[in-house]
Amino acid sequence: MSNANPARGMRDFLPTDVRRREYVIGIIKQVYESYGFEPLETPAVENLETLTGKYGEEGSQLIFKILKRGEKLSANDKELADLALRYDLTVPLARVVANYRNDLPKFFKRYQIQPVWRADRPARGRFREFFQCDVDAIGSKSVIIEAEILSAASEILQRLGFEDFEIRLNHRELLRALLDKAGISESQHNDALVAIDKLDKIGREGVSKEFAQRGIDDEAGNNLFDLFERISRIGAEIKKDGFNINGEILAELTGFLDSLNNEWDDVLDQLKDILNLSGIDDSHIIIDPTLARGLSYYTGAIMEIVLTGGDFAGSIGGGGRYDELIGMFGKEQIPACGFSLGLERIIVVMTERNMFPADLQNASADVLVTIWNEDSAGESLKLANDLRSKGLRVLVYPEADKLGKQFKYASQVNAPFVCVLGETELAENKVTLKNMQSGAQETVSREDIVKKIQS
């Protein structure tokens, strides 16, 4: 008798789990398809060299490597692995774009919802196999892309039932302009960004300390923090009064950058255009100059979606423009902008907030048909097929058994109705229909069963 648990950090998805995932994925796919994004799937297994060097040193440690096989696995070989499990969906996308450039349209908009594997230490909410849910648009530098990506993400969240989401929007070049203007030299920009990324968690004092440790000028830091605080006040004020919050923030940023110097006008215009074109209500989107996002490959707009409500605050998605990454397997640079929804986190929050439709809970069947005895089994199966042809999901009790046991099984699988086809019913060409919730029973003609069940 072996251990029957799934491997460490891996999960089995029992029927209710699968249904919940499929419900969320179904809405995501429907919305992305309505925006013309197309599905892409890549294999779980990639050549190790495809992944090597793409995820930094820390990432490399987390790649699951696959042992060479047969004669390829020689004892003297230093490299024991030749393949590896997919680590994210971006590197495979870059590989696909390079490999099928001529088969893909000029602008390739794809979504991809597949598991990835990381040999991380498992923890609450952190698994070694988890789904990523990426959307990327390739081939255009236009902000129409950013606007549509945010618009789609916003529609997905609304259709899933989220009301307390806030899209935070920033721009890498704006951030660098602010750092410049504040007096932080370009060589210190990356250090500063790493520290600013923690502003949410460690506050102004914490970031100030990090600035000091990294030798960033005190006054420069204060210039920046003062600006951030003014903008944060605008955010807080507007929520009460209904002003044009993002307009005020943009004005503040324009002032800080110096309106006489229009070097940065293009970046501010991009943000304005994204806001306007996305059509997202101001209550769900805000320009946040403190948003840094860790990944170094972003080159333009960056965005993050957070839930602001109560116990479940935190990020449920993020992305941005990365114009210099997708060409890594090819000869040319290809502009790209992408967004990743935190599918696993969305499912956790929806579960804790009871946001799934009630009928996902008892979805194994709409009705159970009983078997009276072996001779009448054929009649029960015919009835079942008849009900299926009318669109019902029908479970047949697989054996002739005591009715009590058959009702008990119906409860166990949460079937809301049971059709009893006993001797009397067969003789009269009728069915006794039991409502499992109310316990009510009535004898109805076969034609009326579907109507009764649906009402």
Place this chain on the structure above:
Amino acid sequence: MSNANPARGMRDFLPTDVRRREYVIGIIKQVYESYGFEPLETPAVENLETLTGKYGEEGSQLIFKILKRGEKLSANDKELADLALRYDLTVPLARVVANYRNDLPKFFKRYQIQPVWRADRPARGRFREFFQCDVDAIGSKSVIIEAEILSAASEILQRLGFEDFEIRLNHRELLRALLDKAGISESQHNDALVAIDKLDKIGREGVSKEFAQRGIDDEAGNNLFDLFERISRIGAEIKKDGFNINGEILAELTGFLDSLNNEWDDVLDQLKDILNLSGIDDSHIIIDPTLARGLSYYTGAIMEIVLTGGDFAGSIGGGGRYDELIGMFGKEQIPACGFSLGLERIIVVMTERNMFPADLQNASADVLVTIWNEDSAGESLKLANDLRSKGLRVLVYPEADKLGKQFKYASQVNAPFVCVLGETELAENKVTLKNMQSGAQETVSREDIVKKIQS
């Protein structure tokens, strides 16, 4: 610049490929759900020990093993791997049944459609990552299970558009009874079954030779082959005349087994019941006493579905009852019956036979909306969102560009319609709608677009 190909034996699924797979999987799921089967998903990665010893010596060679990580990977360790990729869906099911026995209903009917990985030598139609599509019902020995599994598989094939499928039905115990009766001793049964399994390919002469090589009595072999030929003749005859083909075959088998000895009546009754209860038309199901099916774990009914038409003859699914396998991770034996549809082969045949709906080919969007210039981009996006809210899939050209280029892109992505929103159209609150197939253009009011596109 790295190699951009997928790893050996692995496939990328571009949008049209994904859509085809999803079309087939969608119908399979819908039908299985209508029979009360529930979805199960298990992780791609299993503990190596979970898989070890489950697939025979040949199978063991084909398991992809995952290298240990960090300090676990010591140079002195003989075992370099601790995890492995899922090799089939049956062992994970057995593990799940053992692990969640108390959470699962008494009868657990599950379907599972997930990839498996085998380090096989890639060949035409043979991949190292491929989908399996299994349905299994656990907990009952009743033939109602077999009947429903066949009925569901038959419905799936019909809904996919297959007309030339034939279900071959046999029973492991019937086979053994026939061997006994023919005069083949029990110790030679397995040898005989291995040879009979090849009857389709190598014919009576070939199997006779193998019998001789394995020391099986010549007369016993001839008894058996004569029976098989009589039954084969019944099959051929009936197809012309519309007799009760399976009734005739059962009568022939009963005669051969000796009607005075009713030891085997139960097995013949099981086959009769499966035929009757499944409700499948005689033109699609036939009792075939030569069907052996390789896997040794079957204990009762065995079945296979073949396509009989023209170039694409061959098996597209198979299964049977295996009452002694599913308990491998637990303490108790649990009866089970399962069926596996050959998803990859079904997709190949459907592609070659052009069985996919035409609109899967140009499914990236129902309509492309053009961008006239940067100032009117907002209007184009509004129009797009309006059309989406009415259920259309809408692609927006991401940039202001020459109209000719935008039409060219619409062709490239097979969008059947283009909405042009130019200066005149904006002024008049209308849209020019171009039918990309006919080339016809007409100016319509915004309200009429959806109607025009759908008609």
